[in-house]
Amino acid sequence: MPTVTPHPLPPTSLIPSSPYPLLHYPAILSRNTACNPAAVHDLFSSNGWDTQWIYRYGPTQRSHYHSQAHECMAVLTGRATIRFGVADTSDDLERSTHGDGHEQGGVEVQANAGDVFLIPAGVSHKTYDTRPVAEFALLTPGDGHHIAAADGDVRAVLAATELSGFTMVGAYPRGSVWDSCTGGEHAQKLRVVHAVPKPERDPVLGTAREGLCGLW
Template identity: 65%
Template sequence: MPENQVRVHTHYLPPTTLIPNSPYPLLHYPALLPNPHPSHIHTLFTTNAWKTHWIYRYGATQKSHYHSSAHECMAVLTGTATIRFGAGDTNPTCTDDDLAASTHGPDHEAGGVEIQARAGDVFVVPAGVSHKTFDAKPQAEFALLTPGTGHGIEVAEGEGVEVGKVLEGVKLEGFTMIGSYPVGGEWDFCDGGEGEEKRRRAWGLPKPGSDPVLGMAGEGLCGLW
């Protein structure tokens, strides 16, 4: 558990027409990790039975989406951005230009919350809660920075390479986050309007046994979910 004082902001996000959201609150720990380092954060995740799946570098915007099959933790490594939680995009077939226009325009649902994300911030996102990252700075192209498909970190077989060592070699530039999910959880991608089955699935997922960063501490999800 980090030694600095823990601050946590809780956001209860009700269902919308497109997004199930969750009875559990979104948790935002601002500046929880003052010197975020991928391999150190991976060690925290592993200790607390969460599995590191990816490091992404974010571009100007992305589609709003949620995961119905897994709770998620995102820790900011570098840069700044705005993340909108809890509201879906209302133009599901939009182009990249449409996405850029919808960031501050009318092409998203009312409601939700927008949070300014900075290096060191941690978000624990319940299954069903949508999120959309935009206005990422420094500006860069969206990219998966870790080997694999984003569903776990691939390491070369037979070379004895550990995930932490792979993460140390990742070049971080732009706005980057590292993501993890409870061990055994696999994330899906839902952009809204999938219906009752996805809502039931998201709402029916059990509470994780520990917080990805704070472990069993009451300041984390163990005391807040």
């Protein structure tokens, strides 16, 4: 029986959040699958989710959320901390990561290879303290909203992607277009976030009740 941990995250003064909980699937991918982006792509695709990027994360990043799409992230290599549910309040990345430059509340989760996160539209996230340490980079061709493949064979591109550092692969329900917001757009975005439809299938568990079909 797969273990899925739900994290309900209330709205803050800067983040709209979602009526759906953040879902964390610890170590749900086998070691062989986790380090095989093509295999993860096959799993997501079979459930109607499109793989759009692989990023290698740097030491920290700005907290952000997507108002127009739910997001699934699978950890391929490395480990890190991810803070969900609150906005940065300082432009100083060190202060917003390890100091007082962020809203209080939210949840911090340790992310390891094989973990999957299902992030509802409106829920903020910030990845930091990555190991191994590396520079931030988009590892797949394209603009982060799609994977460019000359012959349309996205799977072949993913299979050939070299992984290093802390890497995650991201997928979105088929047909979704995502934006990126850093907080404070609450009034304009709340209605948009709540209008994002619930997907028909969980990206990992399909129609099983242990996933979003039972928890959202």
